[in-house]
Amino acid sequence: MTDQPLVTVVVPVYNAEAHLEQCVNSITGQTYRNIELVLVDDGSSDGSPALCDHLVLAQRNAQVIHQSNQGVAVARNAGLRSAHGGYVMFVDSDDWLEHDAIATAVEQSERNRLDLYVMGYRRVLEHGEGTDPELIEVIGDDVLHTIDDARSERCQNELCSLDAAGFLYSCWGKLFRREWVGDVRFREGDSYGEDSIFVMDCLKHGGRVQVGSLPFYDYREQATGLVRGFRASKPDDIAVLHERLLSFYDRSVLNAGNLAFQQRRCAEDVLWAMDTAFGAKSNVTLAQRLEFLTRLSNVPSRGFCLKGAKKAASSRELKVLFLLNSKVLWKAYLKRRLRNA
Known part of the structure; x- marks a missing residue:
């Protein structure tokens, strides 16, 4: 229907051969039809490039962008540059949408003049072959949030409450009004x-936001996922994320519960990253692991993280080591963990 606003769906693809077809079929099979599909192959080394080309052959309004491997942020930015829709959304290549996801998001966005519609979602936790996935639904209440001054006490606490409920940390499962996004882009690297x-x-300058009450986005979580894996650059990424979080949220106006959430969230970023040092591949040396742990233990947000460490979801040992911050103790702990692995 030509009177429907065009929705651009951007899918970054990297070695996603196992789940890509399910993902794409869930987009092209939407009850809402005026969709532009942009697949961005980020230098995949498996069969994903050819599969991307095959999957768009029969689609009226679809394209594939092939690029060298530059990371998910660059891939999403490439998709944004190619977008023509009045709305844009991002779907990860191992996730999928329910049939009415986009129809509902557009209907609510048009009716309520939204800048951002946040879908309820379903976390699909895969524990290994031969076991059924664990399903956890995260849904809102369809309340409209008018963020007219993102720095005001009311808006700061509304946004932080949405953040704490699991609705703002990701770009997937959201319908963005493209004009509202403007020239905002993902931080490359x-x-x-x-x-x-x-x-x-996107939210810095306010907007009209609604969180849906039905789980329309299915988010697949695997033990080998990017967030859980060891990467030497993760301390730098966490430092940047925390700097941006602590500048976005005004701690002087957050209520006690929201402030405690941000402290715990930052502590868990650090502690969960620390845990990946013990499961890194065997070619990662003891010295490299020790440097990784030391950098994490000394992130610029350390003081803020320590305030949330006690209630963070992590082992008591890691919390104590983070508090003591001794290179000698980190080395001894590393050797013990690796010896018993």
Whole structure:
């Protein structure tokens, strides 16, 4: 229907051969039809490039962008540059949408003049072959949030409450009005927290936001995912994310619960990253792991993180080591963990 606003769906693709077809079919099979599909192959080394080309052959309004491997932020930015829709959304290549996802998002966005519609979502936790996935629904209440001054006490606490409920940390599962996004782009070079920063940058100047009450987005979580893996650059990514978080949220106006959430969230970023040092591949040396832990333990946001460490979801040992921040103790702990692995 030509009177429907065009929705551009951007899918960054990297070695996603196993799940890409399910993802794309869930987009092209939407009850809403006026969709532009942009697949961005980020230098995949498996069968994803050919599969991308095959999947768009029969689609009226679809394209594939092939680029050298530059990371998910660059891939999403490439998709944004190619977008023609009045609305844009991002779908990760191993996730999928329910049939009425886009129809509902557009209907609500048009009716309520929204800048951002946040879908309820379903976390699909995969624990390994032969076991059924664990399903966790995260849904809102369809309330309209008018963020007329993002720095005001009311708006700061509304946004932080949405953040704490799990609705602002990702770019997926959201319908963005493209004019509202404007020239905001993903921070290139980061592989952790870049989508949180993107959403915060969009919200800086306010907007009309609604969180849906039905789980229309299915988010697949696997033990080998990017967030859980060891990467030497992660301390730098976390430092940037925390700097942006602590500048976006005014701690002087957050209520006690929201402030505690941000402290715990930042602590968990650091502690969960620390845990990846013990499961890194065997070619990562002891010295490299020790340097990684030391950098994490000394992130610029350390003081803020320590305030939330006690209630963070992590082991008591890691919390104590983070507090003591001794290179000697980190080395001894590393050797013990690796010896018992």
